[in-house]
Amino acid sequence: MKRIHLFEFEDLQWFPNWIRICLTRLIMVMHKKFKTSEDMAQLLSNLIEKTKTSTIIDLCSGSGGPMLDVHQLLRDKHNIKNIELTLSDLYPNLEAAKTINSKQNGINYRTTPLDATKLENDVVGLLTMVGSFHHMKPAMAKSILKEAKQKKQPICIMEINKKFPVVLWWLFIPLSTILCLFITPLVKPLTLKQIIFTYLIPIIPICFAWDAVITSGRIYRLDDLNLLLKGLDNDENYTWEKGIINKKTEKVYLIGYPTINGYA
Numbered sequence: 491m492k493r494i495h496l497f498e499f500e501d502l503q504w505f506p507n508w509i510r511i512c513l514t515r516l517i518m519v520m521h522k523k524f525k526t527s528e529d530m531a532q533l534l535s536n537l538i539e540k541t542k543t544s545t546i547i548d549l550c551s552g553s554g555g556p557m558l559d560v561h562q563l564l565r566d567k568h569n570i571k572n573i574e575l576t577l578s579d580l581y582p583n584l585e586a587a588k589t590i591n592s593k594q595n596g597i598n599y600r601t602t603p604l605d606a607t608k609l610e611n612d613v614v615g616l617l618t619m620v621g622s623f624h625h626m627k628p629a630m631a632k633s634i635l636k637e638a639k640q641k642k643q644p645i646c647i648m649e650i651n652k653k654f655p656v657v658l659w660w661l662f663i664p665l666s667t668i669l670c671l672f673i674t675p676l677v678k679p680l681t682l683k684q685i686i687f688t689y690l691i692p693i694i695p696i697c698f699a700w701d702a703v704i705t706s707g708r709i710y711r712l713d714d715l716n717l718l719l720k721g722l723d724n725d726e727n728y729t730w731e732k733g734i735i736n737k738k739t740e741k742v743y744l745i746g747y748p749t750i751n752g753y754a
């Protein structure tokens with residue numbers, strides 16, 4: 491694989507959770523800019539039609555990510571009214587969970603940690619990972635795909651397919667730092683702590699810039715996905731589809747679903 495798996499601050503166990511939350515809110519702003527929700531909703535509407543599922547389990551949800559908008563789009567634009575969404579994370583955002591769970595609108599945020607590589611038996615439904623699959627090293631990534639196939643669960647993965655040449659990382663890190671300063675006013679909710687540690691003590695922009703550039707080296711592109719699927723793509727009872735979406739910005743996706751019991 492050509493990907494480079496350096497560390498991201500967001501992945502570190504000791505990393506302060508309040509900074510992690512600030513970073514995930516910035517990521518939500520970027521997903522809105524790139525219209526990730528619209529593209530994900532289109533993929534899921536087709537997958538839901540094939541699998542007849544009514545439950546989505548989103549893994550590595552952070553502060554909710556684009557899946558909040560995806561759920562609304564599935565109901566309003568794609569006329570899938572009975573869809574339920576469960577958000578989850580290894581480091582759940584309890585503040586976001588409290589707000590989301592109070593609305594009782596078909597979305598539930600699981601308040602206990604959920605490891606995407608070790609799913610519990612009660613985690614049943616269409617699995618989604620939006621902008622989070624790159625956090626997994628190859629062995630972990632393959633285990634997620636293998637488990638979905640073994641349990642005959644549908645899965646839909648999407649990543650922003652940005653790529654910064656390694657030799658230019660030194661340039662993109664300061665540019666991403668500046669970008670953080672401009673998009674912070676778009677964060678919701680925008681807290682005093684996020685403002686202070688963005689503009690007065692710029693810890694958040696530095697972490698955001700580093701993670702953004704490192705993410706570009708971690709993305710599983712189509713050739714990488716082919717390697718991950720080696721040994722998993724020889725079963726006529728489970729289908730894998732992958733591709734590139736070229737719209738607002740380029741996105742790579744991978745879909746898997748069982749092709750028995752009326753599916754496909």
